[in-house]
Amino acid sequence: MSYQQFAYLYDELMKDAPYDEWVQFVKERCVKYNVLGTRLLDLACGTGELSVRLAQDGFQVTGVDLSEDMLAVAQAKAEDAKVSIPFFQQNMADLEGQADFDVIGILCDSLNYLQTEEEVRSTFSNVFQHLADEGIFIFDVHSVYKIAQLFINQTYASSEEEISYIWNSFAGKSPNSVEHELSFFVLDERTGKYERFDELHFQRTYTIQQYSKWLLEAGFELLEVSADFENLEPQPESERIFFIAKKYK
Structure with missing residues (x-):
């Protein structure tokens, strides 16, 4: 990519x-x-x-x-x-x-x-x-509250014509940490098909x-x-x- x-x-x-x-x-x-x-x-x-x-x-x-x-x-x-x-x-x-x-x-x-x-x-x-x-x-x-209550074990999604994504969040190994698993689906205008891209992000707070x-x-x-x-x-x-x-x- x-x-x-x-x-x-x-x-x-x-x-x-x-x-x-x-x-x-x-x-x-x-x-x-x-x-x-x-x-x-x-x-x-x-x-x-x-x-x-x-x-x-x-x-x-x-x-x-x-x-x-x-x-x-x-x-x-x-x-x-x-x-x-x-x-x-x-x-x-x-x-x-x-x-x-x-x-x-x-x-x-x-x-x-x-x-x-x-x-x-x-x-x-x-x-x-x-x-x-x-x-x-x-x-x-x-905040610690946001990591624990609004991210961990939550799923977010957006669906639009040119780009959509699914965002899953899981508890990280460290205290007050989260792993964000993101999958994007992007329209290739040349072929009319969607191409998938995956990203993994780690965040930790105190x-x-x-x-x-x-x-x-x-x-x-x-x-x-x-x-x-x-x-x-x-x-x-x-x-x-x-x-x-x-x-x-």
């Missing part, structure tokens, strides 16, 4: 994602916590949808992702949008060689793709090292207390924990948890 096909499938799966809300969230937190600069690192940027939108809103964006194919699509999007974004292929748990940033974001629950506690802690440490003094770190994750502890160990001051874009404290059935942390001099 070529990267164009994979990106088409990914963007189709994410077409209803609240990208505008993520952008607004970042902008509001920059104002709230007096971030003066605009240098922003979009870690695990994927196909660049947020990178492009943030650049269009005035940020000096750099994108980093593990997937070479995703980055190729992201670069094409940036060129189409006529914004200049340097993209680099790196694992966020092994981040190195980047300049200091005023804002670093790991958005769209991308942190949940790290499989071990050690990778999360290494990522936090690397983010701290790449933030400028007074810079902020913003990330969001799936409690708010655990993320908070790791942030403090990395040197951050935790400024805020909220849920579901609502600027409210997380509740037992909150689905998406947001963390804001700052690096002080």
Whole structure:
């Protein structure tokens, strides 16, 4: 499967994602916590949808992702949008060689793709090292409730003329983890037949207390924990948890 096909499938799966809300969230937190600069690192940027939108809103964006194919699509999007974004292929748990940033974001629950506690802690440490003094770190994750109650043993499906998918989720081997088994059926306009593509994705989350502890160990001051874009404290059935942390001099 070529990267164009994979990106088409990914963007189709994410077409209803609240990208505008993520952008607004970042902008509001920059104002709230007096971030003066605009240098922003979009870690695990994927196909660049947020990178492009943030650049269009005035940020000096750099994108980093593990997937070479995703980055190729992201670069094409940036060129189409006529914004200049340097993209680099790196694992966020092994981040190195980047300049200091005023804002670093790991958005769209991308942190949940790290499989071990050690990778999360290494990522936090690397983010701290790449933030400028007074810079902020913003990330969001799936809640434990969402993994356990809304993903595990659930099936989701979409049926449209050009592309359909079946999405089955199963409990992972690690605590608070899930495996997503995705089967896409894409219409080949040349033959009129559907072609099947399969993807397997792993996600793992932790409690708010655990993320908070790791942030403090990395040197951050935790400024805020909220849920579901609502600027409210997380509740037992909150689905998406947001963390804001700052690096002080």
